[in-house]
Amino acid sequence: MTERLDLPDTEWRGVSRKYVVVDVVGLIIFGLIVAAATSIPTLITGIEWLAAIPVSLGIIFLINILLTPRRVRAIGYMLRADDLVFRRGLMFRRVVAVPYGRMQLVDINRGPLDRAVGLSELKLVTAAASTGVAIPGLPAQVAEELRDTLVALAESRRAGL
Amino acid sequence: MSKFPENGLPENGLPENELNDDESVAPAASIASVPTEAQRLSDGEWHRLHPATPLLRGGIALLAIIGVIVVNARDFFIETLFNSRNEFDPFTQLAESGFLIPAVLIVLAVLILSVLGFYFSWRMHTFRITDELVEVRSGILFRTNRRGRLDRIQGINISRPLFARLFGAAKLEVNVAGQDANVELSYLGSRGADNLRRAILQLASGTRAVEATEAAEATEAATSRDGGLIEQRVNEFLAPEFDPDAAPPESVVRIRIPRLIGSLVLSDATLIALAVAIGIIVMISVTGEYFWLFAFLPGVLGLFGYFFARLTRSLRYSIASTEDGIRVGYGLLSTTNETLPPGRIHAVEVSQPLLWRPAGWWEIKINTASQASSSGQAIAKTTLLPVGDIDDVHRVLQLILPSLSDDESRVLLEAGLAACANDDGYVTSPKRAAALRWFSWRRNGFVMISDAVALRKGSIWRSLVLVPQARVQSVSMAEGPLLRRMRLAELQVHTVAGPISATIGAVDRTDVIAFFTEVSRAAVQSASVDTSHRWRSGSAQRTPITASEAAEEVPLKVAIAETEAADTALDTALDKALDADVAESSSVASARPATDNPEATS
Numbered sequence: 001m002t003e004r005l006d007l008p009d010t011e012w013r014g015v016s017r018k019y020v021v022v023d024v025v026g027l028i029i030f031g032l033i034v035a036a037a038t039s040i041p042t043l044i045t046g047i048e049w050l051a052a053i054p055v056s057l058g059i060i061f062l063i064n065i066l067l068t069p070r071r072v073r074a075i076g077y078m079l080r081a082d083d084l085v086f087r088r089g090l091m092f093r094r095v096v097a098v099p100y101g102r103m104q105l106v107d108i109n110r111g112p113l114d115r116a117v118g119l120s121e122l123k124l125v126t127a128a129a130s131t132g133v134a135i136p137g138l139p140a141q142v143a144e145e146l147r148d149t150l151v152a153l154a155e156s157r158r159a160g161l
Numbered sequence: 162m163s164k165f166p167e168n169g170l171p172e173n174g175l176p177e178n179e180l181n182d183d184e185s186v187a188p189a190a191s192i193a194s195v196p197t198e199a200q201r202l203s204d205g206e207w208h209r210l211h212p213a214t215p216l217l218r219g220g221i222a223l224l225a226i227i228g229v230i231v232v233n234a235r236d237f238f239i240e241t242l243f244n245s246r247n248e249f250d251p252f253t254q255l256a257e258s259g260f261l262i263p264a265v266l267i268v269l270a271v272l273i274l275s276v277l278g279f280y281f282s283w284r285m286h287t288f289r290i291t292d293e294l295v296e297v298r299s300g301i302l303f304r305t306n307r308r309g310r311l312d313r314i315q316g317i318n319i320s321r322p323l324f325a326r327l328f329g330a331a332k333l334e335v336n337v338a339g340q341d342a343n344v345e346l347s348y349l350g351s352r353g354a355d356n357l358r359r360a361i362l363q364l365a366s367g368t369r370a371v372e373a374t375e376a377a378e379a380t381e382a383a384t385s386r387d388g389g390l391i392e393q394r395v396n397e398f399l400a401p402e403f404d405p406d407a408a409p410p411e412s413v414v415r416i417r418i419p420r421l422i423g424s425l426v427l428s429d430a431t432l433i434a435l436a437v438a439i440g441i442i443v444m445i446s447v448t449g450e451y452f453w454l455f456a457f458l459p460g461v462l463g464l465f466g467y468f469f470a471r472l473t474r475s476l477r478y479s480i481a482s483t484e485d486g487i488r489v490g491y492g493l494l495s496t497t498n499e500t501l502p503p504g505r506i507h508a509v510e511v512s513q514p515l516l517w518r519p520a521g522w523w524e525i526k527i528n529t530a531s532q533a534s535s536s537g538q539a540i541a542k543t544t545l546l547p548v549g550d551i552d553d554v555h556r557v558l559q560l561i562l563p564s565l566s567d568d569e570s571r572v573l574l575e576a577g578l579a580a581c582a583n584d585d586g587y588v589t590s591p592k593r594a595a596a597l598r599w600f601s602w603r604r605n606g607f608v609m610i611s612d613a614v615a616l617r618k619g620s621i622w623r624s625l626v627l628v629p630q631a632r633v634q635s636v637s638m639a640e641g642p643l644l645r646r647m648r649l650a651e652l653q654v655h656t657v658a659g660p661i662s663a664t665i666g667a668v669d670r671t672d673v674i675a676f677f678t679e680v681s682r683a684a685v686q687s688a689s690v691d692t693s694h695r696w697r698s699g700s701a702q703r704t705p706i707t708a709s710e711a712a713e714e715v716p717l718k719v720a721i722a723e724t725e726a727a728d729t730a731l732d733t734a735l736d737k738a739l740d741a742d743v744a745e746s747s748s749v750a751s752a753r754p755a756t757d758n759p760e761a762t763s
Contacts, residue, residue, distance in 0.1 A: 004640070005638060005639070005645070005650050005670060005673075005674070006674075007674065082682075082685040083681055083684075083685055085681075089639075091642050092639065092641050093640050094638070095637060095638050096636070096637040097636050097677070097681035098634075099633075099684055099685045099688060102634050102635060102688070126635055126655065127657050128655035128656055128657055128658070129658055130653065131655045161313075161338055161507070161530050
């Protein structure tokens with residue numbers, strides 16, 4: 001196995017460890033719902049091999065849950081001189097660079113699980129829908145500071161579309 | 162505000178004081194102040210649309226309904242006279258049940274109400290164009306007010322549907338970024354629309370208002386010497402473009418009818434149609450049931466819709482450059498004419514459907530920030546060149562990306578469209594990527610051409626995607642488990658939504674990382690020096706001043722170049738004023754002298 005896609009000479013800033021809890025709980029809830037929904041055919045028809053669907057899905061979710069700590073460690077962002085770089089993904093790695101001047105909006109989202117452990121998700125919106133940068137698992141204080149920094153930076157480097 | 166009269170500016174050139182009048186003043190009062198004769202539509206005052214507007218916007222249907230009722234009534238009258246009533250005639254039924262008189266009254270009331278409605282909706286539909294924005298107010302009970310900022314204009318579209326052309330009317334659309342984000346002025350007088358477009362573009366380009374109105378006056382003087390009404394209408398109908406001085410001399414591309422038909426017949430849609438036809442025949446011969454014909458009906462209809470959209474886009478096609486951007490015109494009976502100011506094209510794709518290769522034809526598509534929601538319009542908006550040979554492609558690319566016209570770029574562009582070549586400057590996929598890109602791994606690659614990112618893809622369906630660095634929104638690279646094992650990666654340049662997605666996969670990982678770094682750096686640099694939102698002031702060049710103009714307004718005309726700093730200052734102030742409420746708009750007024758002063762002293 002070769003090393004993963006990454007930018008050389010980068011000091012990534014990680015996200016809070018508490019995000020592992022949020023992610024794991026979310027995965028468990030989602031996994032239970034999916035398993036329950038997919039086991040309905042087996043319960044109704046009584047055909048045994050249909051149970052393979054919920055079982056295999058359950059295994060996938062279990063692997064996913066076990067990998068969560070590593071996945072959370074793989075999330076990183078960095079404020080460079082002119083742009084923000086964001087990295088996430090273990091198996092499907094993605095690295096995005098968003099110039100400050102291109103940011104149209106900065107959102108802060110907090111789900112119920114996030115709120116329970118005091119985390120926020122910071123979302124950047126550019127004119128391109130495919131940019132898709134959302135930094136999860138930031139402590140509320142950090143998220144707000146980061147937002148203010150980003151808005152100030154975006155304002156000072158404003159460009160058109 | 163008190164500074165402006167000293168500068169000798171006419172009051173209509175400076176509409177800042179009107180920025181805050183509209184919501185506070187009652188609609189009736191401001192409408193009363195609209196001048197009856199719309200002399201200069203761009204003077205910042207409120208104007209009304211073309212008088213034929215109610216008729217063109219649905220009045221024709223009303224006339225048809227009236228016609229049907231009248232014809233029926235006449236039949237009823239004649240039949241009553243001759244005592245030979247038709248039992249199924251609605252009038253007969255009504256007369257027999259004794260409801261004829263109330264029914265006639267109701268119909269009359271509805272007619273009168275709708276005529277009044279059309280009339281008042283025309284009266285209440287007003288627009289104005291000021292230095293900073295274009296604004297439309299409409300509606301009788303439910304008032305709508307739409308404003309577009311001039312420096313955010315993504316394109317101006319003048320379309321003349323067949324009926325409107327007969328009345329000498331045209332529809333003008335000012336597109337700003339977003340889904341269906343357009344300020345529509347339908348309908349205007351044909352010549353008024355052309356003058357207005359030029360005036361808007363001039364205001365948007367960073368030229369000052371005084372000159373825009375002067376230019377409008379000049380063209381009005383030039384065009385108002387036509388003969389009688391009929392002659393004028395005939396002239397308008399025959400000429401697709403009415404501003405001889407601003408219109409470009411020649412279209413750089415001509416699509417001849419044989420090529421147009423050939424391109425449609427040989428398009429990929431034909432391949433799909435053939436496959437579907439074979440499918441139908443096989444299904445019918447296997448099952449012996451003919452209902453399969455109906456199963457494919459929606460597809461067939463969609464295909465014809467597609468062909469129709471392509472055809473209307475290509476008839477009498479013209480493309481040329483003006484000083485306010487590229488102008489694309491098309492249409493035989495209903496014509497459309499679109500102006501794209503510089504820097505409004507976010508991505509370009511030159512592609513070649515499979516069957517076009519023997520003929521050597523190419524198609525050019527673009528992404529723009531302003532999107533149409535209906536698919537026909539979307540095809541028309543995004544296809545810049547429906548079909549053209551390689552020379553046409555180079556001519557069009559020179560128009561839309563002028564920075565790519567040097568020899569070095571041309572070589573790279575040609576390599577981008579050629580079959581494949583080694584050592585042509587492109588960074589291509591390594592041999593191990595052949596498992597993922599069976600035929601195209603030699604072609605699959607990227608390079609930086611002058612100030613645009615170029616992605617070359619496909620071997621069977623060839624395409625070259627160009628994204629100007631200044632328009633790059635963000636850039637990403639990605640890998641999945643398979644790509645990682647092969648030490649490959651995928652690169653995506655994010656642009657605004659459109660038919661083009663600038664993605665290239667299966668390229669060596671170190672190459673991708675290097676290119677990612679290069680693109681992200683270049684995007685920031687290009688964006689910081691990009692001034693295309695005020696395209697004329699950025700280049701510090703202006704149209705030469707005539708002697709008479711210079712004599713009239715010497716103190717103001719001395720200074721020409723707007724400094725970039727002043728421009729940005731104005732911009733920010735404008736933003737604040739537009740974003741904030743009425744109370745804040747005084748900051749525009751305070752920003753104005755700040756912008757003008759460096760000019761006056763330089």
